[in-house]
Amino acid sequence: MESADFVIIGGGSAGCVLANRLSGDPATGVVLLEAGPADDWRAWSVHMPAAYGINFQGGPYTRSYHTEPEAQLFGRKVYQPRGKILGGSSGINGMCYTRCSPLDYQRWVTEGAQGWSYAEVLPYFKKLESSDSGDDLYRGRTGPVRVKAGPWAFASYDSFQKAGEQAGYPLTLDINGYQQEGFGRFERNVDNGIRASASWAYLRPVRHRKNLRVKTGATVVRILFEGTKAVGVEYRQGAQVRKIRAEREVLLCAGAINSPQILQVSGIGEPSHLKELGVATVAALRGVGQNLQDHYEFYLSWTCPDEVSLNRHLGPLGKAKIGLEWILTRRGFGESNHCEGVAFVKSDNSLGYPDVQFQFMPLQLADGLSPKSKPGGFCITIAHQRPRNRGHVKARSLDVDKAPEIVLNYLSTDYDLAKARRCIEIVRDVIARPAFDAIRGKEMKPGVEINSRQSVEQFCRETGTSGYHASGTCRMGSAHNPDAVVSATGKVFGVENLRVVDGSIIPSLTTGNTNAPIMMMAEKLADDILGVPPLVPIHAPFAGELKPDV
Numbered sequence: 398m399e400s401a402d403f404v405i406i407g408g409g410s411a412g413c414v415l416a417n418r419l420s421g422d423p424a425t426g427v428v429l430l431e432a433g434p435a436d437d438w439r440a441w442s443v444h445m446p447a448a449y450g451i452n453f454q455g456g457p458y459t460r461s462y463h464t465e466p467e468a469q470l471f472g473r474k475v476y477q478p479r480g481k482i483l484g485g486s487s488g489i490n491g492m493c494y495t496r497c498s499p500l501d502y503q504r505w506v507t508e509g510a511q512g513w514s515y516a517e518v519l520p521y522f523k524k525l526e527s528s529d530s531g532d533d534l535y536r537g538r539t540g541p542v543r544v545k546a547g548p549w550a551f552a553s554y555d556s557f558q559k560a561g562e563q564a565g566y567p568l569t570l571d572i573n574g575y576q577q578e579g580f581g582r583f584e585r586n587v588d589n590g591i592r593a594s595a596s597w598a599y600l601r602p603v604r605h606r607k608n609l610r611v612k613t614g615a616t617v618v619r620i621l622f623e624g625t626k627a628v629g630v631e632y633r634q635g636a637q638v639r640k641i642r643a644e645r646e647v648l649l650c651a652g653a654i655n656s657p658q659i660l661q662v663s664g665i666g667e668p669s670h671l672k673e674l675g676v677a678t679v680a681a682l683r684g685v686g687q688n689l690q691d692h693y694e695f696y697l698s699w700t701c702p703d704e705v706s707l708n709r710h711l712g713p714l715g716k717a718k719i720g721l722e723w724i725l726t727r728r729g730f731g732e733s734n735h736c737e738g739v740a741f742v743k744s745d746n747s748l749g750y751p752d753v754q755f756q757f758m759p760l761q762l763a764d765g766l767s768p769k770s771k772p773g774g775f776c777i778t779i780a781h782q783r784p785r786n787r788g789h790v791k792a793r794s795l796d797v798d799k800a801p802e803i804v805l806n807y808l809s810t811d812y813d814l815a816k817a818r819r820c821i822e823i824v825r826d827v828i829a830r831p832a833f834d835a836i837r838g839k840e841m842k843p844g845v846e847i848n849s850r851q852s853v854e855q856f857c858r859e860t861g862t863s864g865y866h867a868s869g870t871c872r873m874g875s876a877h878n879p880d881a882v883v884s885a886t887g888k889v890f891g892v893e894n895l896r897v898v899d900g901s902i903i904p905s906l907t908t909g910n911t912n913a914p915i916m917m918m919a920e921k922l923a924d925d926i927l928g929v930p931p932l933v934p935i936h937a938p939f940a941g942e943l944k945p946d947v
Contacts, residue, residue: 400642401426401610403926404630405650406617406659408433409485410912411899412650413595414525414919417541417602419926420609427608428641429600430615430632433458433481436488436596443488444591445723447731452489453865458482459489462654462800464788469808470858477803477863479654483613484596486652487912490865492592492734493756494544494584496522496573497907497914498741499939500750507943508904509874511885512931513921515939520932521920522573522913528584531571534937541598542916543588547737550730551759552836553705553775557738559832566742566827576940577908578751583739586912590727595916618797620647620663620895622679627895646894646926650919653867653901654790657686658801660871660882660897661792665889674795680891684880686801688872689788690906692754692864693807693817695857697824698761698776700838706773707735707760735760741908744781744819750941753820754909755779761841774841777824780864781816782908783946790870808858817857818850866911871901886925898922 403419405412408431420427434440434457442448443458455461460479466472480486499515506514523537528544530536561580562568569579586593603609614634621629621640629642649656660666664679666686671678703709710719710730723731738757743750761774788805808814821843828837843856874881876890883889887896900915907914924931 398629398640398642400629400644401428402643402645403427403648404641404643405429405648406620406630407431407485407649407651407655407899408483408596408600408611408613409480409650409652409899410487410595410915411919412648413484413599414916415648415650415898415923415926416609416611417599418920418923420603420606423606423608425608428610428612430617430630431483431611431613432616433483433613435613436483436594440482443482443484443594445720445731446492446585446587446590446592446734447719447723449489449491449592449734453478460800462803464803464805467805467807469806470861473859475805475807475863477654477867478865479652483600483611484594486865487586487594488592488596490912491736491910492585492587493736493739493910494573494586494913495739495909496917497909497911498577498750498941500941500943501907503943505873505904509878509881509885510904513873513885514934516934516936517931518917518921519935519937521917523935524932525913525916525920528573530584531574534935535571535574541602542586543593543598544584544586546582546584547733547735549582549737550733551705551707553701553759554738554757556832556836557757560827560830561740563830563832564827566740572739572741575938577741578743578940580738580740583737583756585734585736587732587734590723590732616797617651617659618662620649620659622664622892625679625891626893643894646896648926649895649897650899652899653689653870654801654803655797656897656899656901657790657870658792658797660685660889662795662797665892670791674792676795680889682882682890684872684882686790686870687787687880688869689790689803689805689867690784690869691805691807692780692782692866692906693784693813693861694778694780694864695817695820695861696762696776696778696842697821697840698774698842699828699840700761700772700774701836702838703771703773705759705836706775708771708773711760742823744816744823745947747947749944751908752782752816752946753779753823754782755820755824774838777828779820779824781813781820783906784816785810785812805863807861814854814857817861818853821853821857866906868900868903868906868911871897872904873902874904887922896922896926
């Protein structure tokens with residue numbers, strides 16, 4: 398049987414980080430198994446930042462999952478795309494780079510994730526990034542992930558920031574520094590015009606290492622055990638089913654949807670569910686697949702003069718020009734994700750720190766992520782960041798190619814519904830400010846006629862989408878917590894030599910996009926896996942305080 402010291406399941410954000418760090422010692426053998434293809438230049442739409450909507454909506458680089466009919470959304474099935482390519486979801490996402498709030502990590506500690514305070518995670522954020530902005534106390538300058546604000550090419554971005562000030566919100570110079578709260582510039586993980594996915598940043602520079610074997614098109618069927626000791630992996634590559642032995646550890650990095658699915662088909666989960674699947678119980682952990690969380694997001698849009706909108710450049714000829722300029726120079730509209738304005742605000746002034754995120758885009762979108770060529774417009778996406786609803790992921794069979802049952806329970810609490818209404822109020826209040834007077838046209842979505850409590854709630858139920866931040870299904874916690882699946886070092890309770898390292902171990906959702914936190918987590922856990930001391934904590938001050946949400 399083929400063997401390696403470490404076998405990594407999943408070549409996504411966490412898997413690429415681990416492959417890089419663990420193979421740094423030439424004497425350590427590492428195998429990375431990824432179900433999708435390599436991210437070579439045939440996948441041009443992966444590398445071009447402005448083209449992310451192409452793959453987000455499906456195709457060969459995406460697992461196009463959907464939830465079950467959501468009871469509070471009139472039975473709608475909500476789209477849940479996951480990357481299926483080296484880089485994982487970092488290869489198809491919107492490249493929005495935010496570390497989230499320092500208070501999120503303070504909260505994790507109270508939820509049983511000892512060792513994950515802001516002071517302890519900050520050095521790992523600095524380690525992973527190469528940023529040209531912010532204060533050196535907070536920001537990294539030499540890491541593998543290139544981080545940079547966008548070109549800010551549209552005057553409507555200025556209107557967005559000025560309107561925020563006029564609405565009484567602060568400005569912030571760096572959402573990833575001392576103060577997340579306020580209106581500011583959104584950074585992107587883009588490297589000289591190219592998407593800086595985890596594969597681009599971490600895997601590409603080390604693919605030459607002889608002790609690192611990367612296998613694409615390799616679908617993991619199950620984790621292999623001898624008693625309760627994880628000893629390897631069975632995987633399918635083409636028509637061949639193969640096994641590989643892990644001499645030290647199996648590292649599961651398949652994400653919040655597929656990691657619990659793989660654990661379940663391997664005999665780790667709630668015993669009655671495992672019995673339904675027809676698999677013997679290796680470890681009875683009722684929390685596997687539970688605690689599923691996501692941001693529930695809304696798109697609001699207005700028309701505006703063509704000259705201040707990107708839409709006028711999105712006809713067939715305009716798209717061809719954008720593509721050609723990007724191919725030749727890596728510049729122009731093709732090198733931006735066009736989510737360059739962002740705000741983090743409080744839905745209630747009594748909160749200790751922001752619980753709402755919204756992003757400004759200088760274009761109007763059709764359904765999904767498809768941009769229109771006309772009329773000119775702009776849109777805002779907004780989401781409450783700390784939902785109370787919880788869902789689950791449940792394998793349907795031992796066939797890992799069959800999509801698992803995914804239930805989010807969006808808007809299933811009165812609290813979440815009230816926060817959704819508040820999100821709509823916040824956006825409308827900002828857009829109504831004088832800074833938008835010169836460019837604000839007709840409200841297209843939801844439309845001015847949607848103004849009663851009942852109609853706004855109906856809009857929220859009918860049109861909300863996933864924020865694409867599924868988390869929590871193998872949550873970190875104390876061994877005394879019956880819902881926890883892994884320890885604070887990612888070790889799966891009840892078994893040996895198996896860790897989960899990805900967004901599934903997040904105890905509770907972060908305030909912002911989850912990709913940067915997931916790479917940070919992999920950086921931090923790589924040190925623990927290698928048995929090296931953690932980086933020295935950085936006790937940097939930050940704005941806000943941790944107190945119960947209202």
